Amino acid sequence: MYRKLAKFLSLLLLGFFLNLGISPVLSQIPVAQNAEQLVQKAQSDYETGRLSEAQASLEQAIKIFEEQGQANSRNVAITRINLGRLQFATGKPEEALKNWQQASSIYEQLSDPQGVTRSQIYQAQALQELGFYPRACDTLVQALKFARPTCATLTQRDLRDKSQVAFAELDSVNLEGWRTLGDVLRTIGQVEASRILLESMTEQLPTSEAKAITVLSLGNTYRALGNQIRDRQSPPKYDYMPWRCEDNANLSFPDTAIKAYQSANSAYEQIINKFPPSATRTTAQINRLSLLSEVGDKLGTTIASSQDIDLTQLPPSRSKVYAEIKVAKSKACLRQLTGNAPSWQQTVKELQIASQDADKIGDRFAKSYALGNLGGVYEYQAWLSRNTSEGQTYSQQAKQVTEEALYLAQPSEAPYIAYQWQWQLGRLFDLVGNRENAIAFYEQAANTLALVREDLLIVNSDVQFSFRDNVEPLYRELVALLLSSGEQQLEQPTLRKSLNYIESLQLAELENYLQCQLAEPQAVDVVDTDAAVIHPIVLKDRIEIIIALPNEPLRRYTAPNSSEEQVDTIVNKLRQELIVPGERGEIPKLSAQVYNWLISPIEADITQNRSKPINTLVFVLDGSLRNIPMTSLYDEKTQKYLVEKYAIAVNPGLQLLSPQPLQRGRLSLLAAGVSNSVTVEEKTFAPIPFVEQELTSISQNLPSQVLLNNTFTENNLKQEIETDTFSIVHLATHGQFSSAPDETFILTYDQLLRGQELRDLLASTRERQANPDLLVLSACDTAQGDRRAILGLAGIAVSSGASSTLATLWSVDDKSTSQLMVRFYQELENNPQLSKAKALQNAQMSLLKEQPDPFYWAPFILVGNWL
Template identity: 30%
Template sequence: MMNNSLAVRTSFLALVIFWPAIAVTTWAAEVKAPTPYRDSGADNEQLIDQLNREIRLLKASVNRLSGSEAERNGLALTKQLLRRSELLQLNGLFNLALLDLQLAAEISASNGNPLLQSMSIGALGELFHKVQNIESFQGVQPESEKIAELLQQSHDIAMTTGVPQLISIANTRIGNWYQDSGENDSALQAHKRAVYYADQSNSILMQSSSRIPLIDSARVAGKQDLALITAQEVVSRSSGITSTNSRMEILLKLAGNTVLLEGKEARFLSKDALVSVIGINTPGANRRVRAAAFGELSSIYVAEGDTERAIDLTQRAIALAPDAHHLAYKWERTLGRAHNDVGDRELAILAYRRAVSHIDRVRPNIPISYDEGRSSFQSEFAPVYLELADALLIHSDAVKDQIQSQNALVEAQMILEQLKGSELQDYYRGACVIEQASSIGESYPPGTAILYPVILDKRLAIILNVGDSLRHISVPVDRDTLGSTVGVLAELLRLEGKQGTIRRLSRNMYQWLIDPISDVLAENKIDTIVYVPDGVLRTVPLAAFWNQEAEQYLFEQYQIATVPGLTLMNPEQLSRQNRTTLVAGLREPGDVIAKLPAEYYTEALSDNAAGVRGGIDSRSAGNDEIIRQQHVLEFVQDEVETLRQASPATKVLYEEEFSLTNFSEEVRNNPYRVIHVASHGWFGGKAEDSFIMAHDDLLKLNQLSDLFKSKQYSEKPVELLVLSACQTAKGNDLAPLGLSGVALASGARSVLGSLWLAADESTQLLMETFYANLSTGKMTKSAALQAAQREVRFEFDHPYYWSNFILVGNWL
């Protein structure tokens, strides 16, 4: 697959002011490039420091002076604010950039200068466009309509000036907005207008720059011929660009867009542009641009299978700009892949390690955006960590020295643990500090095995921790086959039928994850499996995997516990004395119905479409009542009474007493060791969408950590938190992280919760048996759950009734 890193959109601004007439000629272009480049040797932070000094002086002079002099300095200040805003954005400081743009727009409006006013408003709209999905951005994030309004306002003001460069800029920004909004035809027309107005200027740089986004919008719109013609026009015009560095940037961006086109001619244009950049080695030439050209050309040769040439080009890129961490990680990754292709595993591992080191250097400054619950870190950088882990796993099999093999496995597992922590940080959007141990525990109780699957593109890797050693097993099942099997199985387990199909699919899962390690488990007399699921594997319970030969489900052979990561849990057993218990139960929801999120409300109504009034997206008293009755839990009262009678040290909040305020006060003010919540809970793809229902309000997952911050819980954490009526969103492999998130947010050593909501009767039986087993003091939590599931299966054979409950965290 072609490397698309050149196709990352960015912007650069060039502001040329002709004094003393205060006529401003402004141009900018929104282009495709791997990263913004400044002039040779100029560091962004140094440029920002220089601009800071100039802006302070200009602000002081504007405040001190009056008349035309103040106006002239105000315009100069606006220009510098625009420049600094651009640099701040390059460093990920979007909030500071916003302040500069707002001030620039205010000054240009008060001075009545339409040129800078258009540029300021357009830059402001462009900034909001960039940060739409960046949740760490603390400024105002307007709706799409507001962004479009700002861009159109900038365009309308530009049209009044008659300055073709300014009009071209405005059309380019509008075209980019249309393209990112999926309006491809409108994007194409806007980019064509940008070229039209650029050609009316006398700036060859502007003419070349305006064509770069047109290449991409033509490609997206299926206009391959137009894209190629436009690319050729850029080549012919670029030779007339007098600035060496500007010409290098244009050619690099041209290569980034043409490499995405089909056919040999496009490939040739891309290569030729990169070779031209590499060939510019005059004094003052931007070394980082040359380095990027080497790196991107190496990616093309990797795709073509010319590994030897790719390695040479990548090494030259690294040598030119070793401190360009945001680029060097890509080059080192390319080098790692190339070494892997020719069988140089050790060199590949070294390159991947350097790539990860570069990422770690820039990671604090990376603006994080989210798409369907996954952060830009997961999409852009996590694959590098995964490729390093994969290389280490393969290396562990190849080396003969046992110590080297074990070291490679330990390193691979620690790399994977970093990804586990990042996933949970994503789930909380960085709002919850995930504490990870610096190393993995070296030993676990006798009879315990750690099952650590890793889903790779072409295989399933299993790391098995048994005793004080690790093993790596490679299973020949690709990501798509595994994913489709898990997807169907997860859906069927939530239903009460098709048990034959469920057993067939769960047999496949058993063959992939358990059969390859069954001999080792038997040899080491394993009775407990601690499971660290990866990706889609989180959506199906290990307990339901079917052993065809023994005609048993896996839970009948082994006690099972699930952990989000080995550095995210503590295997030590807590004292079971003075087990004070809080039980909160809700049979019928109250005012909380009005607080349910729209997405959840609509989905719940769709399950009862026949009785819905006003449409499934309509809130009404009638529809609220439908939701209320749908969420009645008939057996909760019996469940609560059973727990009340089981222990004299039990506090009960039932129905109206189970308010958000009462529950919060009880948790904050009393050192409960067991907390049992018998009420609906919902875990979506991120923490802010997840909640537990109290009678009057929602207890959000983000609020849990605040409830457990008192000193009493840091000294004596909750031993067991039970959510007996929770469920996770269908088809979302991030949703089960909610159960892990509950454990981490509350500090609870163990959480017992369900992946889906089963029948009240079977749930009550499972809870009653689980607590009875636990109260004997002779069973671990995992053993108590195993025995309870056996009891339920005796009454209700289908795994729908008993496999939904998983024990997360400490199993002892």
């Protein structure tokens, strides 16, 4: 009996799961004859497509094992794992997860660490399928015995150390666990970490199906890396229609992005050309088709849109339904981008087949995804035929099908699918001019998306989720609708809604960058009677400005001639002028244009007579405006820079960093820096001679601890932060801010402290409730060409626990930096009532008198608490 059940279980699941690249749990277990018959029946039912009957038979077998008592606990665990595999493959990850969690509990009771590891790996796959990527990653970190407790604390060094694992000697389940970790790391944005792991695995594995699956994962990671580089240098997307394919022909991609895409294409081709027909080979064909439909012209490679892909290699599953949808969309995009008229009837037929296949496995979420995409096809056709009777017909078809898709995937059950269909319905109502219904559905979509802030989920995770495509346009389109009324001064609730949604976008963007959920945001009313808070909102065709003045209603203005294209062009030119020392060139002209957009419309409000004049401007910036210092805006009438009129601060969102006054008391300082030239990770960093003088000067009049050059190590910094309380942490060293967390770093004497490591280090102050009031990063730069590099700075500002962060937007002459920093601290020490923003303004003004060129004084920005 013991051997027969093992044989039946293996026959039932082996061929099926090997097609998915998954090995079933095989074990020889004794069983009564009726349980054996149930397993036989399950096998027969599976082979004839009666999947629900097969599941019922295995469930009944589990009951029999449980009735036989604790002696059969191991049999229960094994059968639950196999039942979970069947449920997982047929689109029931929730049920699979429950079975694997129960199996894990049994293995823990049996003191079977291998069984626990196996069940944890399977649980991670279910969590991944459900979209709970951080939880999936944490589960794998535990299963694979990393020293760190969570995925958020995992570093590239940890992975490099672990890459010494002998992957070729691992059993199939553990090998699958490592590969799944590579997939999850990619999905949560840790693309470089994913690459390190998967490349190490690929190098070690012999030619086999396991290697093919790993190469496939690596190809997906290369593609995600290309997308990440592309998105960092691409402007925000202000509108989105899923089946209107983006033409990249006129976009200039960085060489590093093209190289990553070429590596992805090579990985897919390797599987297609070197491995026999299988589900893995079919998936490689699908992913290559998708890749080339997006960037084929950049690779100098073309592919016939009608290329046949044998989807019969894929077993009935949710993954197969998604694959059918992906192929249909790739073919449609290829036809659009090559100038061939898409065969929409064929596309509709392919999506209808996907819907029918979802019915066969009883997966309503997969059916919802198929129907929602069908609605997307009709939406695109309605847009192409807008303002015609044919367009109205397509619009009605799109609404009907999308409503059915939303019914099948309710927000409470599948928010990561539902928000897409709510958004789609909003676009459809907007298309026909029904603004009220459009706003209603957009708001539903935004509220649904808020339910999954922590994960920012996707339905098919074989490439990196695109914040730029799948989240940002939703908020921008919604705010554009709310502010689309012809009335200049809208009702206060509408203005507050608009601010809340744009701040929700900023919050989601930061969480997507940090890969964690920030503390529950709190609405903040500005209590500083000297400050005006300015919210410029960049939309596709204009900049909207909402200004909050002390004890007054919100006011709204529209900047003239301010389309996103115009704004992007002017801001990028200004940035390039600012970062080059020397003649001011076009700086006054370009910065005057931005001044006219942002300040001129509100100038009368902030200069009007009031009991206490406005002396501080706090900007909650948006889009490319975040890449230039507001201090450098130029008033052509008075021939003064904005910093000569007002103290200035920026805030990533008042919900994130609330304005609380600096607790002066007795200031204490931890100052650290690197003045010598050092080589770290094969990069040579130039000396910064004035760092030593800077640290000496600022520490003279404050209780201080100084770490300079070889004493400035991660361990020493950590020891100081963990054992003492400092109101100011000042780091004078090379650093870089980037929208890629792995490329945000601070240089210590012997290593690069990357974004996550630096945040973990500073987080220890939060745990002791000893947050510094001020974090100073005095020699950093933003990554060249990275339009979202400021996220690196905002991420450190928000997650460090410091109420304020003073940093530089570009690397400045170190003598000027030293002069400004010394003056800044003098202002803080000598004027206890002076705000940090005012202290910075005074320091910048003193430098401006000596160096009129904004290159020297403009890059210093105060982020967060300005008081």
